[in-house]
Amino acid sequence: MGQQEQFMPERDDAPVTAAKDLDSDRALLAEAVTINRDPDDVYAFWRDPTNLVQVMENVAAIERIDDRRSRWTVKGPGGKDVCWVSVITHDVPGEELTWQSEEGAQVANSGKVEFRDAGPRGTVVRAVIAYDPPGGAIGQLIAKLFQREPRIQTRRDLHRLKQFLETGELATSARNRRIHEERYGDESQAEKQA
């Protein structure tokens, strides 16, 4: 019995998102999506952060500062914009990107996105995001910034990335522009695209 235990590490192989012993408003989230494109293509799209504004719903603008740094503007509560500078801290082309917000950011956050070759299925994109824990003033701000549960927001953003890279557009079920704005808000993706 004692010997068998040696083979079983303390934790199983499940991703952290499936852990039963983390509380639901943890400050760490992970989501994955499979995109029918080569890892290099998906990496290249993500590597230029100005592309991401098209698929990230709550992000109003992303400005390139230099090759590693970009300024992110997110629509904050009460119409006030929240900004921070994001720095790429680790870069493995075609495989992985790690970023961190610069010192003094209103909303400190960091994360990693992996691009894993999935053969005929394309690329598994897995994002892990860490941010200041909720509960405090910053946490509440984060919740508002994400507009909904951060994990759901992330899942939707990754799905929009998939739609955009696989079909060249973001699906809308609206019949016309008026309904589109009603359904997806006036900061609609279509307008950001334009």
Next chain:
Amino acid sequence: MKAITWHGKHDVRLDSVDDPEILNPRDAIIRVTSTAICGSDLHLYDGYVPTMEKGDVLGHEFMGEVVEIGPKSTLKVGQRVVVPFPIACGSCYHCSKQQYSGCENANPADTQDIGREGMGMPMSGIFGYSHMTGGYSGGQAEYVRVPFSDFGPLVIPDDSIEDDKVLFLSDILPTGWMAAENAEIEPGDTVAVWGCGPVGLFAVQSAFLMGAERVIAIDHFPHRLALAKQFGAEVLNYEQSKIYEALWDMTGGIGPDATIDCVGLESHGAFADNIWDQIKVSTFMATDRPHVIRQAIMATRKGGRVSMPGVYAGFVDKFPLGAFMEKGLTLKTGQTHVHKYLRPLYTAIAEGKIDSTFLISHRMGLDEGPEGYKHFKEEQDTYTKIVLKPGMAATTAA
């Protein structure tokens, strides 16, 4: 434009709504020339499908003329097209496997969570079929916006083939065909088909074309049964005969090799289990009435196949899982991968190998749509299939 809209259980109206517009590069706008009411629309009409909203434009079986195209559409203005009811992008993994009704990109990201919660995975996009499947406006209207128009619609090259012949390529013909395909029919097989609505009738025809020796069709409407008989099916009326007993005897105590449930979640009839299901559904203890699929599983021969094109939406009770396991059955089901069958079935129609119009009982103007729903629901024996023609003046008004 005019459109048939949903306002609640048994409340379907003709409304004036604003026209569709091109929103995405691959879109096209179609002027609808023919559109049909489907058995699946009855599930919406009867309030069985969640996430419908007041004012939703109905209809997923339609065809028409291209009137406007986005910069990335490959269609041409003026072309006649039939549009598949599932919306598919043509470039995701599921589309590459020809599992088009599992397309991952047609349902907008914002409406995917409901399906993920309720079914474990988001559902794909479907025209006019609730917000779980995107909330797309349907084709029971004068005009409709068609996404991914470079991939989905089938251009009808031959103007001499009238609408009625090709309209059902949008859904029920491929659905009946895929139902028979899922039954994995071998030459000499006996196939039992529950439900002689449009889907069942096309399944009967398809089963024979795939080599079934005998097809036994089950319903309670004499006229619908007569249509099945016309294709050579033996028929069973469940108001006259006990279905399980009849199938047992007719197959020499073996059971049908394959069974097809073309009824779905609104099974009719005063069967003991069905009455109990109706009480449960009306008291919200269950969502579906699965009498037919239970009966099919009990009747199928050991090692046989069960095909289930009939739509179920939620949870069922007393599913004979033991019989299913002990008899070693296989069950195949799903929303139809329409895109996969468009071309071969179009050819079969053009060559006269498939009769695609025999089931049409009524043609009406779009204005008569709400009446059409009522008739299709309440007089199923005579109203086998209704085709609405937006260009046709209302006859009731005259």
